[in-house]
Amino acid sequence: MQLVLNTYGSYLHKIEDCFEIKTDQQKQQISVNKIESILITTGVIFSSDAIELAIKHNIDIVFLDNFGNPYARIWQPKLGSTTLIRRRQLELAETDAGLNLVIEWEQQKLEHQIQFLEELSRHRENKAAQITDHIQALRSARERLGQLQGTIEQKRSEIMGLEGSASRSYFAALAELIPPRFKFQGRSRQPAKDEFNAMLNYCYGILYSQVEKACIIAGLDPFVGFLHTDNYNKKSLVFDLIEPYRIIGDKTVFYMFSKRQVKKEYFDPIKNGIMLNKEGKKALITAFNERMETTVRHRGRNIKLKDIIQFDCHHLANSLIKQHDQRT
Amino acid sequence: MLVWVIYDIIKTKTRTKVAKACLSAGIYRVQKSVFLGELNLNQIDQLSLKIERLIDLEKDSVYIFPLCRDDFKKVKLLGQAFDKKMVTDEIRTKFF
Numbered sequence: 001m002q003l004v005l006n007t008y009g010s011y012l013h014k015i016e017d018c019f020e021i022k023t024d025q026q027k028q029q030i031s032v033n034k035i036e037s038i039l040i041t042t043g044v045i046f047s048s049d050a051i052e053l054a055i056k057h058n059i060d061i062v063f064l065d066n067f068g069n070p071y072a073r074i075w076q077p078k079l080g081s082t083t084l085i086r087r088r089q090l091e092l093a094e095t096d097a098g099l100n101l102v103i104e105w106e107q108q109k110l111e112h113q114i115q116f117l118e119e120l121s122r123h124r125e126n127k128a129a130q131i132t133d134h135i136q137a138l139r140s141a142r143e144r145l146g147q148l149q150g151t152i153e154q155k156r157s158e159i160m161g162l163e164g165s166a167s168r169s170y171f172a173a174l175a176e177l178i179p180p181r182f183k184f185q186g187r188s189r190q191p192a193k194d195e196f197n198a199m200l201n202y203c204y205g206i207l208y209s210q211v212e213k214a215c216i217i218a219g220l221d222p223f224v225g226f227l228h229t230d231n232y233n234k235k236s237l238v239f240d241l242i243e244p245y246r247i248i249g250d251k252t253v254f255y256m257f258s259k260r261q262v263k264k265e266y267f268d269p270i271k272n273g274i275m276l277n278k279e280g281k282k283a284l285i286t287a288f289n290e291r292m293e294t295t296v297r298h299r300g301r302n303i304k305l306k307d308i309i310q311f312d313c314h315h316l317a318n319s320l321i322k323q324h325d326q327r328t
Numbered sequence: 329m330l331v332w333v334i335y336d337i338i339k340t341k342t343r344t345k346v347a348k349a350c351l352s353a354g355i356y357r358v359q360k361s362v363f364l365g366e367l368n369l370n371q372i373d374q375l376s377l378k379i380e381r382l383i384d385l386e387k388d389s390v391y392i393f394p395l396c397r398d399d400f401k402k403v404k405l406l407g408q409a410f411d412k413k414m415v416t417d418e419i420r421t422k423f424f
Contacts, residue, residue, distance in 0.1 A: 004423045017352035021424045028424075031354035033371070034417065282423050289420040 002037050003030065004285055005044045006278055012038075012046035014053045032057045039064065039206075041281050060213055066275055067191060067198075068205030073212070081219025081317060088320035089224045089237070099152050101316075102227045103145050105243045106163060110142040112247035113170045120177050120254075127176055134173035141166040152226055159227060174250070178257050191273030195262060196253065198274050199284055203249030204242070206288060208235075210309055211242045218313035241316075245309060252288045261287070330400050330416065331355060331372055333363040333379075335390040342382055346390065349378050358410040366417045 003019070005012060011022040018029040032053060038061045051074055054061055061074040092098045114135055121131040141162045148155050168186065174196075175184050184194040192198035215222045215237060225236020256262050266280030276284065292306035303311060333350055337343040347357070353375045355365030367375065372392065379390055395403075400416070413419050 001417065001419055002421050004421055006423050010424050016348055023424050026424070029351055030422065031352055033352075033354035285423075286421050293420060 001030075001034050002039060002285075002289055003035050004039045004041060004282075006041050006281055006285075008042045008044075010042075010044040012044060012050050014047060014049040017053070019050060019053065032059065035059050037062065039285070041285075042278070062209045062213075064202075064205055064209075067189070068202030068276075070205055070209035070212070073209065075213070075216065079219065080217045082321070083219075085219040085317045085320050086221045086224060089221055092320065093152060093224070093226050093229070096149065096151060098226050099148065099150060099155060102152055102159065102240065103148060105240060106159065106227075107142050107145055108244035109246060110138050110145070110166060112244065113166075113250075114138050114142070116247060116250065117170070117173050117177075124177060130176050131173050134169040134176075137169040138166050141169075156227065174254060178254065179260070182257055182262065188273070191270055191275060193273045195264075195267055195274065196257065198267060198276050199253045199256070199262070199280075200249055202276055202281070202284055203252055203288055204246065206285070207242055207245055207249055208238055210306075211238045211245065211313075214310040214313040215241065217310065218317040220313055220317055241309075241313070244312075248291060248305060249288070252284070252291045256284070256287055329367070329369075329372075330395045330397065331365065331367050332393040332395060333375075333390065334393070335361050335379075335383075335388070337361075337383060337388040337390070339384070342384065342388065345382050346379055349375060349382065356410070356415050358415065364410070364415045366415070 003021075005021070007023045007025075009023070013020055015029055017033075018031050019035065020027065020029045035054075035057075037059060038054060040061065040063045051061065053059075055074070055076050062070055063072040065071050092101070117131055117135050117138070121128045121135075124131075144162055145159070148158065152159075171184075171186050175186070178184070178196060182195050184196040187200075188194065188197045189201050192201050212222050212235060220237060222235040222238050225234075225238075225240045228234065228236040228239040261283065266276060266283060267274050268277045269275075292304065294305050295302050296305060296308070297303075298308055298311070299315070333355060335343070335346060337346060343361075347363075350363040351357070353365075353367060353371055355363040355367065358364045372394070376392055379392075383390055397416075400412075405412075411419075
């Protein structure tokens, strides 16, 4: 279970081996055995004992701002696994194997997007014609990615260009398919200009924090990226690795709209845009966590979506070391 | 598996400690002397040992009943009911 502190002024502290949470309305104790993670989405108060209890049981505490951007995490300071993995990350970025990794991640994203649009248009015959062109654009982007050779540095701008145009096609298609009442005009952030983008940004924010956690545990350095690189304090690898998982956010958000689970009351207007409020966050986080419980087939085994990210990060870290062992 | 812990304990102090042990283990109070929740075999053993050390074997009684999912679905709750989803760990997200 994920614990979400979504009420301003909530108080989290420790009693024996339980967290106790107090709000104006309620008070409850929950065993650490039942908690996987803690998400803080507004201003709350908590004790150092609660932090210690969480860390002792490998429960991370993540802080999201009003737009869903994770701005802090409380986690143990130990380096996960071996430093060799980080060394290999640095080496790999310079080689054609690094380019192949990046292409693989981008192609996975495109594949997910293509399948999603195909699935959606199958149930919306009257829109199929417009969507087909967008799907074709994604297919050709996927194929052109597959033809790239060389190093990341040589091909970076070409990859970014392909990614950008594919993204515009993808979101244009989704805008076509979403219920007319919530029609949007492409991607927007900081702040979102419409309901779709407000919700999608928030979902991506949660995913960023989950990818980062998986990196840390697997021993990967979140700051050493391949395609996204070396900006001061930028978690570059997180932006690389998240690509195949964005579809989780896309589906969560889109289906909430198509199933009429989104209300105008979930949003508050702000300067230049729109923001999810407390009720909106609750509805979205609930739907997101439900989707994460879905079991899918992945690398030859049945696995829950929420465990795939960690599984893939371990797989990547292991492959980095394995290549090194074979070399020596 | 689902576990019911049902007790009759003479001393208030002991009763409080047993209740805390149940809470810490992760099962939920559904009546004054009844706890219910999802535990694995290891956790059941640990909880049993802890309770056994706390109680007076001559005077107190504590019953730990395992219950499979299918049978739990047939459980009837009359009057004041508890949250079935909560005790069976079906709640993914808890908001405050």
